Amino acid sequence: MSLPHPTADQISLPIVLAVLGDPTRLAIVRYLARKEGVPLNCSKFLDLASKTNLSYHLAKLREAGVTRSEAVGTSRLITLRRDDLDKRFPGLLDSVIAAADGDSALPAVGTSDVEVSA
Amino acid sequence: MSLPHPTADQISLPIVLAVLGDPTRLAIVRYLARKEGVPLNCSKFLDLASKTNLSYHLAKLREAGVTRSEAVGTSRLITLRRDDLDKRFPGLLDSVIAAADGDSALPAVGTSDVEVSA
């Protein structure tokens, strides 16, 4: 681990809700959930926002305890903290993601049929 | 019904999450959930915020589709829109409320053992 992350018990419900209440961040979390287990780097999300702005949103997600960012070379590998979130707030993440998946008006990443392998 | 409320299908996930991401509003929703079926007036929440500020937060909850406010005499009877929320975002409200109930650091209303009957 490289950057400051809260421990599981430091994760705060209102902060998590507020952080997920932003469409850009919700899109990031949705994509992470779909690709669970596969660590992703920031470039995956460049169609949601500028590089600088993404850095800001990804920091918010990390600081809230929603994601984990690990520095590997010049990349950040980002994963969902599903284990910790499920322990802390059972069912919350699943219901949020299911609700987001059901809403076609929300911004999304990697939703097209075409999937780039590398 | 008196004041403008969104219809069930107009309720937006990011807006609901953002609205619930405020500790004062979360406390209001929690209390409404505990007293489900019993319409409450604003005075119940006066220990959370000033009258003016409550009016603001209750309007946010109403506009997001989380609560319903009905004008009855000089009071507003406030209820949770559980039916609509459950239809739109299954499991979300329950997991949020369960998570909030598990967090003793959050502000709360009517948590004491003493319950005033009238």
Added chain:
DNA sequence: CCAATTGTTCAATAACTTTTGAACTAAGGA
């Protein structure tokens, strides 16, 4: 009618959040 109760609205301010661009760091490849 008068006063009290219940809550809203308005304008101001304070406090945050989001977005931006330019400058930066750190790693990796040619």
Added chain:
DNA sequence: TCCTTAGTTCAAAAGTTATTGAACAATTGG
């Protein structure tokens, strides 16, 4: 070493949300 890639940091600007007090409206009880 130099260049590129990946992402951060910083300061400024823009936008939004929260909080306040004073003034208001509507209903109800005396």
